[in-house]
Amino acid sequence: MTEEKKSKKVVPTKYPMPHQDAAVRARNFEEVALGLDEETAVLEAQRCLQCKKEPCRKGCPVEVLIPDFIKLVAERDFAGAIKKLKEKNALPAVCGRVCPQENQCESYCTVGKKNEPVAIGRLERFCADWERTQGIEVPEIAPSTGKKVAIIGSGPGGLTCAADLAKLGHKVTIFEALHVAGGVLMYGIPQFRLPKEIVQAEIETLRKMGVEIEVNAVVGKFATIDELMKEEGFDAVYIGTGAGLPYFMEIPGENACGVYSANEFLTRTNLMKGYKFPEYDTPIKVGSKVAVLGGGNVAMDAARTALRLGASESWIVYRRSKEELPARHEEAEHAEEEGVKFAFLTSPVRVISNDEGWVTGMECVKYELGEPDASGRRRPIAIKGSEFIMDVDTVVVAIGQGPNPLVPKTTEGLETNKRGNIVADPATGATSKPGVYAGGDVVTGAATVILAMGAGRVAAKSMHEYLSK
């Protein structure tokens, strides 16, 4: 083994991911990245050094057995590889697509010290996609413990928590406010980045594990957490309600017709299939020149969606520079390839509308970067007299979301902070209320799918301990 390792010459770069051509994909909702074929996946897996320290695992919030599954791919044992992956990750097809691997597992990869790191994300996606063509295998379930758990919210955190607890033999019911399960994976992340059929296939596996999913169930409205515990006999509750409350800029004209929150813009498109109107009944309106405010992944998703809905120009308006963009590098790059334009160091001051209330433009101000602020990023400072009018007819506000207040508002004894986030112990997910756990965006503020999954896993572990007492 050591000899082999010494003699092994690493291929310096990752095997490229095939993509739909940028000009074509910018006008359709089909998936952008096409996935590795078997031969390429095996070659990519062979780039892994199988180093003993497994630094990559440190960078994974759910501690996927990375070298182990990659070894099996290299040996062409794809069935073994996906089984290994699913020991730690209930949603590999999702994570393989939307995790920011470059900042997580791949950033710790030993190969990456001198060459490009192993494409762990692409391999994860490959295994999950391979399994889907074969028929997904349902993980083994422990004998019933007789305990009942309620999970509030069916986003990535709730699904992970549910899968872990179901495996341990607890009876799990997920309550979802919308009419389909998946949370942000269904309403937020666009079809071209994460096909909805894939999300549903992963959720179907959970159902086969015995997890019940009650849709159209708004906890805090049809029943409170206390009622679920006292009247419906749930022994423990996990709150994974995410960050579903859109923030607005609070600038004049923001309620004009043609100004959307990113949540509305993406929900109409993804969840309600507005891009198929009038075959689907929910309309979405996009003008010819769209400005998306913000620089995160949600902003990139909205700007790329606008092009696909028929906009001739789609702009990202961001008050810092390209280096500070919070979006994944790959997403910003994909957006640029597709024709999304960037107005950096620019921020809107008011939305201008016509007599009927429709957006006709946006007054902006130019910024320059000063010293780093508390966030470590250079602070943008407005340049006096730099005001100008941007010619746009649609504005999408993608500057972030806060926690949805419905559950905290209706749950007595549940501590929240001044931003409205639920206070939970990061090591256990325990809240101020006995038997009630929380994690993901509702605790941390808007973050990533994989961090929410990590929080779901942490909570599942301590909930199991609590239930086993």
Next chain:
Amino acid sequence: MYKILSKITLVPTLHEFVIEAPRVAKRCKAGQFIILRIHEEGERIPLTIADFDREKGTITIVFQEVGKSTKQLATLNAGDSMLDFVGPLGEASHIDNYGTVVCVAGGVGIAPVFPIARALKEAGNEVIGIMGCRCKDLIFWEDRMKDACTELRVTTDDGSYVCKGFVTDKLLDLINERGKENIAEVIAIGPVPMMRAVANLTREYGIKTIVSLNSTMVDGTGMCGCCRVTVGGEVKFACVDGPEFDAHAVDFEEMMRRGRIYKEEEQKSLEKYTNKSCTCSCGCGGAK
């Protein structure tokens, strides 16, 4: 699935459904709403709860055929089911013993006013109901309203029933008869221009007035912000902060402008639906 237990066509384009929805019926209160979806391709349609029966686990909704979705909803009958039915959503009406309360209902607004009037009467208020429609044929639930109110006054725009006039005329009569200081509160639900007219009238007399806003919504749980309205200079979400607001603080003009955002699309959808010559191969017969 959420089964329709009974259907009554109240007036030609206005229907009453009683729907099996025990989870919603268990906790709903006057003033709250539900969101339903007919089928997989359907919109999420918000409708105010018109009545409920906790024992039977049922919710009553009343809706008017306006666009494609409501026309399609009207094709359903007792025994059919809808795909989704979620609620109760929104904040409930504030019910207390205020003294004399006037409940003003216009057109299809009669349905959501009914449970509020009943709750106010049960709380010991003197409830004076004013209900108005364009013409005699559009009047419904007069008996129910009579029961829910201490006193009921009816009017029609064209005078084809009881008397000619608008609800605001009846309200003005009442203010003159009773004196503004003897009216604790006015609740008005109906078309936006009617609610605005009531607000303008009571503002003059300084009578506290509540309206229920039916803004365009998608999720109905505060997530999309589509239903935002300006109330007293602040942005509120009708779905979670409302649907009831202080009528004197609501920016009705903005609300009406926002209500027209999808006018063209709604027209397109309706035309496609009513034009049965659809040539698609899906077998919908033009229904999609």
